[in-house]
Amino acid sequence: xxxxxxxxxxxxxxxxxxxxxxxxxxxxxxxxxxHGGDFLLRIEDTDQTRFVEGAEEYIIxxxxxxxxxxxxxxxxxGDYAPYRQSERKPxxxxxxxxxxxxxxxxxxFDTPEELDEMRERMxxxxxxxxxxxxxxxxxxxxxxxxxADVVKEKLAAxxxxxxxxxxxxxxxxxxxxxxxxxxxxxxNQVDDKVLLKADNMPTYHLAVVVDDYTMxxxxxxxxxxxLPSAPxxxxxxxxxxxxxxxxxxxxxxxxxxxxxxxxxxxxDGDRLGFPVFSLDWTTKDxxxxxxxxxRGFLPEALINFLVLLGWNPGVVQEIFTLDxxxxxxxxxxVHQAGAKFxxxxxxxxxxxxxxxxxxxxxxxxxxxxxxEKNVTVERAYLEHVCGxxxxxxxxxxxxxxxxxxxxxxxxxxxxxxxxxxxxxxKKSFFDVLISKFDELNNWENTSxxxxxxxxxxxxxxxxxxxxxxxxxxxxxxxxxxxxxEIAHTIGKTETIERVKNALLNF
RNA sequence: GCCGCGUUGGUCAAUCGGCUAAGACGCCUCCCUUUCACGGAGGAAUGACGGGUUCGACUCCCGUACGUGGUACCA
Numbered sequence: 293x294x295x296x297x298x299x300x301x302x303x304x305x306x307x308x309x310x311x312x313x314x315x316x317x318x319x320x321x322x323x324x325x326x327h328g329g330d331f332l333l334r335i336e337d338t339d340q341t342r343f344v345e346g347a348e349e350y351i352i353x354x355x356x357x358x359x360x361x362x363x364x365x366x367x368x369x370g371d372y373a374p375y376r377q378s379e380r381k382p383x384x385x386x387x388x389x390x391x392x393x394x395x396x397x398x399x400x401f402d403t404p405e406e407l408d409e410m411r412e413r414m415x416x417x418x419x420x421x422x423x424x425x426x427x428x429x430x431x432x433x434x435x436x437x438x439x440a441d442v443v444k445e446k447l448a449a450x451x452x453x454x455x456x457x458x459x460x461x462x463x464x465x466x467x468x469x470x471x472x473x474x475x476x477x478x479x480n481q482v483d484d485k486v487l488l489k490a491d492n493m494p495t496y497h498l499a500v501v502v503d504d505y506t507m508x509x510x511x512x513x514x515x516x517x518x519l520p521s522a523p524x525x526x527x528x529x530x531x532x533x534x535x536x537x538x539x540x541x542x543x544x545x546x547x548x549x550x551x552x553x554x555x556x557x558x559x560d561g562d563r564l565g566f567p568v569f570s571l572d573w574t575t576k577d578x579x580x581x582x583x584x585x586x587r588g589f590l591p592e593a594l595i596n597f598l599v600l601l602g603w604n605p606g607v608v609q610e611i612f613t614l615d616x617x618x619x620x621x622x623x624x625x626v627h628q629a630g631a632k633f634x635x636x637x638x639x640x641x642x643x644x645x646x647x648x649x650x651x652x653x654x655x656x657x658x659x660x661x662x663x664e665k666n667v668t669v670e671r672a673y674l675e676h677v678c679g680x681x682x683x684x685x686x687x688x689x690x691x692x693x694x695x696x697x698x699x700x701x702x703x704x705x706x707x708x709x710x711x712x713x714x715x716x717x718k719k720s721f722f723d724v725l726i727s728k729f730d731e732l733n734n735w736e737n738t739s740x741x742x743x744x745x746x747x748x749x750x751x752x753x754x755x756x757x758x759x760x761x762x763x764x765x766x767x768x769x770x771x772x773x774x775x776x777e778i779a780h781t782i783g784k785t786e787t788i789e790r791v792k793n794a795l796l797n798f
Numbered sequence: 799g800c801c802g803c804g805u806u807g808g809u810c811a812a813u814c815g816g817c818u819a820a821g822a823c824g825c826c827u828c829c830c831u832u833u834c835a836c837g838g839a840g841g842a843a844u845g846a847c848g849g850g851u852u853c854g855a856c857u858c859c860c861g862u863a864c865g866u867g868g869u870a871c872c873a
Contacts, residue, residue, distance in 0.1 A: 304873050336873070404871075420799040421869050454871055472803070481801050482869085489871040496873055520802055520868040543803085546866075550809080554866075597810095600822090604811060608821050627804095627811090630866065634809050637823040647836090684835040694834085709833090756832040763833060770833040 295510045297329025301355075301362065302500070302514075304336040305347030308573030308581060309354045310558050311633070312515065312547045315598040319513055319544060321360040322599070322621040329510070333365030334503060335376045338493045344576065354570040358591045359614060372507045377499055384494035387502050387532060388455040388487050392435070396531040397487060400424075400434040401446060401453045423483035426461045455488040457497075457524060457531075465523040470511070470542035470623050477523040485524050497521060501528040504539055512539040513623075516630070517555070519543045542623050545602045546630040556633050566635040570594075588657075588687025589638075593645040597638045601631045611644055643686045654678040658691040665692070667699045676781065680773045694772070698781060701790060702768025705797050709770055710761045714798055721751050721758060722765075722795055726788050735784045741776040765794035 301317040303309060309317075324331035333355070335348055352367045364370035374380055391397035402410075407424070410432065414422030422428065429436060434456070435443045446453070459479050466476035487498040494502065504512055522541065529538040546555040551564065561568035561581060571583035584594050596612055604627070605612075605620040612620070646654075655675045662669065669677075681694040728743055744762070748755045763775045766787065772778060779787045 306873070338873085400871095407871090418799095421801095423869070452871095456871095475802075477802070486871050491871080493871090495871070515867090516803070517867055517873090522802095545804085548866080600810065602810095606812065608812085610810095610822060629804050631811090632809060634823065637810065640823055681835090683837095754832090759832065767833085772834070774831085775833085 296508075297324060297327040298332065298508055298510045299324045299329065299513065300332045300334050300365070300504070300507065300509050302334040302336050302503070303351055304338075305344050305351060307344065307347060307558060307575060308569040308571065308583070309351050310556070310561075310568045311570065311584075311594075311598060312556060313351075314354060314358060314570050314594070315547065315601065316513060316515065316544060317355060318358070318360055318595060318598055319603070319621075319623070319626070321362075322618050323511060323513070323623055325618045326621050330364050331360075331362045332370065332372075332507065333362040333367065333375065334507070335366045336496065336499060337376060337378045350571060350573065357571065357585060358595055360595070375507075377494070377503070380503070381492060383506075384488060384498055384502055385492060388494070388498060391457070391487070391528075391531055392455060394531060395458070396527075397455050397457050398429075398435045399443060399447065399453045400429075400432065400456050400484075400486075401438075401451060402433050403452075406433065424456065425459060425483045426480060429456075429458075429484055452490045454486045454490050456484040456486050457527065459484050459524075459527070465526050467522065467526050467538075467541060469519075469522075470540055471545075471626050472519075472543065472628055475519065475522070477520075479523065479527075482521075482523055485521070487528075497524050497528065501525050501532070501534075505529070505532070505534050505537055508537075509539045511542065511623075513542045513544055516543045516546050542626070545627050547601060548630045548632045550633050550635065555630070564635075566638075568633075588689040589642050590645045590649070590688065593642040594638070596645070597641040601633070602627045611641075639686050646685050646688060646690075647682060649688075651675040651678040651682070654682060654685075654688065654691060657688045661689060661692050662699065669699055673698075673781075680777060680781065697767040697772065698778070701793065702766075704768055705794060706764055706769040707798065710764055710798060713757060714761070717751065717753060718758065718761060719795065719798070721747065721753055722761070722791055724751075726791055729784060729788055729791075732784070735780060737774075737776045737780045740779050744776070761798070762791075765791050 299320040301320045303313050321331050323329075333352070335351070337348075348366065355361050362368055364372070365375040388397060392399065410424075410428060411422040414428070424432065431437070436458070438446075459482055461480055463479040464476055465479060466474055469475050485497050486495050488494055500512070503509075522543070526538070529535050548554065549556050549560055556568060558568060558581065567582045567584050567587050569581045569583040570585065572586045573581045573583060575581065585591070592614075595614065595617075599612070599617055600610065603621070603625060605622070605625065607620070652675055655671065655678050658674060658678060662674075677695050677698045678691055681691060684694050685691060725744065725747055728747055729740075732739060732743055744758070745755050748758055759775055760770070763770065763772065763778075766775065766778050766782070782790075
């Protein structure tokens with residue numbers, strides 16, 4: 293690659309960041325790192341969206357949490373500041389005017405009501421999707437139809453207007469997408485998109501082109517939903533005389549809903565019982581959306597899951613570190629088809645990563661949960677317990693559910709699992725067991741087990757039939773690590789107490 | 799409706815014309831464990847359809863169907 297690689301992540305801060313956005317950022321990051329280039333964060337805010345409180349910070353925090361931080365842009369600084377669209381407002385007008393002067397764009401004075409009227413009229417006459425285009429613009433109020441002096445007057449009077457691109461007739465616009473190859477469009481299929489709105493803010497179309505050009509972006513990755521407007525962008529580069537500087541485009545496949553139709557939307561998460569946001573997010577209406585982080589996901593797991601959604605390195609390996617991803621990443625190996633979000637697989641990745649984390653980190657997370665429940669335990673004990681139950685934890689915050697009986701006596705007992713086979717022989721076994729345990733000097737797994745089994749043999753009862761009641765006495769139910777391990781961990785006194793206590797319930 | 803993009807098991811997917819079509823998630827069976835889980839061994843399950851091109855097509859081309867995106871002074 294001869295040009296310096298510079299990619300950008302340009303979310304609009306309209307709400308939190310959903311995983312589609314995270315994946316776009318991730319691909320940008322991997323590509324930039326792979327080629328030793330820059331990864332910058334641009335914020336596409338507008339007058340309407342820039343006031344969504346905390347959205348920008350949320351985006352930055354997400355990238356930080358995921359470990360895919362930009363090295364330039366909002367929050368990071370750089371030579372091409374400002375990086376916030378709202379702060380670049382003055383420069384867009386200049387380029388829009390340049391296009392008008394060159395005859396590639398024009399002023400349009402139509403009010404929203406007039407536009408609606410036009411669309412209604414066209415619909416009535418059989419046009420299903422009326423457009424402001426080469427045909428209709430002749431009947432509208434714009435600088436193409438109005439006399440020059442009238443236009444001048446209107447502008448001088450400060451009349452509200454927009455600037456629209458003048459799409460040529462019967463031209464073919466094509467470009468080579470990094471993922472899809474050559475894509476072509478007929479210009480009469482696309483309408484005269486608004487470039488500059490009446491409030492002087494650019495639309496996305498003008499903004500991407502101007503920003504990508506002025507920020508020297510070399511490769512532009514975005515969701516597939518932008519593909520239909522790509523010809524507008526290509527033409528804009530041409531009309532502005534920047535054709536040679538046009539970035540290489542890659543339109544990423546969409547992430548689809550797991551249950552059928554459409555792309556995964558921000559509202560799908562809580563509806564289907566899984567998060568779609570990176571972090572917890574409260575919308576303007578006060579609606580709470582849960583995030584992967586708070587749900588107990590590890591960023592490495594989320595990233596690993598997402599990177600494989602729409603991309604595959606062609607090796608059997610599935611668990612990758614960020615560095616490995618960078619090494620293997622190849623934009624041309626990104627799929628063309630959308631991929632459905634699979635929460636089960638996502639959980640599987642998380643389980644894999646939870647197994648890798650240290651007991652100490654797991655203990656940190658668990659400590660907070662214990663505090664909420666007013667349980668205090670020694671740190672070393674906590675870490676030991678974390679180690680014992682880790683393999684059955686899918687989430688970081690699963691320890692309590694799998695280990696509560698290490699911290700407090702079981703409140704309920706699964707008596708149904710014991711009762712049917714319970715008898716006086718077994719009861720007397722446990723009565724004796726208590727005293728045998730009491731005499732036991734060495735409270736280690738093996739000695740507890742030996743003591744237990746020896747007594748079973750002596751009483752002529754199958755060990756297996758005794759282990760289950762023992763487990764239920766200690767944990768309350770049919771779950772948990774090996775019983776003797778539990779007995780060893782909670783200690784001799786506690787074990788004896790629990791057996792005594794349980795005997796009263798059986 | 800029109801335009802764009804896509805289509806290998808339920809899901810993520812490998813294959814760059816030679817296929818007895820990898821692997822993973824999920825599901826099922828068995829082993830380990832008289833708990834749950836982990837681990838191990840197996841299993842069921844895939845090229846949308848119809849035409850070409852070719853000695854040979856999942857791979858290339860065309861049509862159809864289906865899916866999906868766009869069709870806003872939203873991004």
